Amino acid sequence: MKVNSTVVLTLLLLLLMLGSGVVSSMLGFAIGHAALKGVTQPDIRPTNKLTGNKQIASGKEKAMILPEEDILAAVKAERSGKNKASKVNKPKAEAVSQKSPDQSSSTSQAGFPIKSESQGVTLQVLSARQQPGSLLLNVSLKNQGNSSMRFLYSFLNVTDDQGNTLSATTDGLPGDLPANGQEFTGTVTIPNALLDDSKKLSLKLTDYPDQKLQLQMSNIPVVK
Numbered sequence: 001m002k003v004n005s006t007v008v009l010t011l012l013l014l015l016l017m018l019g020s021g022v023v024s025s026m027l028g029f030a031i032g033h034a035a036l037k038g039v040t041q042p043d044i045r046p047t048n049k050l051t052g053n054k055q056i057a058s059g060k061e062k063a064m065i066l067p068e069e070d071i072l073a074a075v076k077a078e079r080s081g082k083n084k085a086s087k088v089n090k091p092k093a094e095a096v097s098q099k100s101p102d103q104s105s106s107t108s109q110a111g112f113p114i115k116s117e118s119q120g121v122t123l124q125v126l127s128a129r130q131q132p133g134s135l136l137l138n139v140s141l142k143n144q145g146n147s148s149m150r151f152l153y154s155f156l157n158v159t160d161d162q163g164n165t166l167s168a169t170t171d172g173l174p175g176d177l178p179a180n181g182q183e184f185t186g187t188v189t190i191p192n193a194l195l196d197d198s199k200k201l202s203l204k205l206t207d208y209p210d211q212k213l214q215l216q217m218s219n220i221p222v223v224k
Helices: 005-035 046-060 068-097
Strands: 114-118 121-132 134-143 157-160 169-171 183-191 198-206 214-221
Touching: 121 198, 121 214, 183 198
Parallel strands: none
Antiparallel strands: 114 121, 121 134, 134 183, 157 198, 169 183, 198 214
C-alpha cells in the first residue's frame, strides 16, 4: 500500500499546530496565574456588610456618657466658685469707685476756699484738681446784693505768679446772676501746657458792660 506524502505532511502540520496551541495556552495560564498572586476577590456578601456596620456602630457607642446628676453637680460647683470670687473682689472694686478725685489730692487742698466779695457778690475758689491735660478750679458764685448782675466770662482774667496771662474756659456759671442769694457752682479750666513752672494763680472778674464790680483773688495754688 502506497502512502500519500501529501496526507502525511498535512497531518504533521496539524499536529504541530495543535501542540503549539497547547503549549501557548499553558504558558499564558502560568504567566496569568503568577501575575494574580496575592489578589483576592472582594467580599461582597451582604451578611459581612451588616456585621461590619454593627461593629462600627458599636465603636461609636463606646463614647462615655456622663449621668445627668453628675453634669448638674459640676455646673453648680463652678457657679458657686465664681460667686465666691466675685464677692471677694466686690469690696475692693467698691473701695476704688468710692474714692473721688478730690481725695487723691486732699493733701494739696490747704488754703481753700479763697473768697472775693464786692457789692454783695461773692466769688469763691473751693478747690483745685488735675484732670488729663488741664487744671480745674472748682468755683462758686452768688449774689446777695440789690440787683442782678451780668457776666461775660470771656473777660475772666487769669494770670500766674510770673505775670503771664493765661487763657481759661468756664463751665456751669450763669451769665445773669440773680440777686436772690442762690449759689451757683462751676469750673474754670486752664491747660497745663500754659502753666509751666507756675505755682500761684490770680483771678479777676468784672460785670458786663458796666464794669463796676471787681472780683479778684490771688495766691491760688497750682495743684500738681
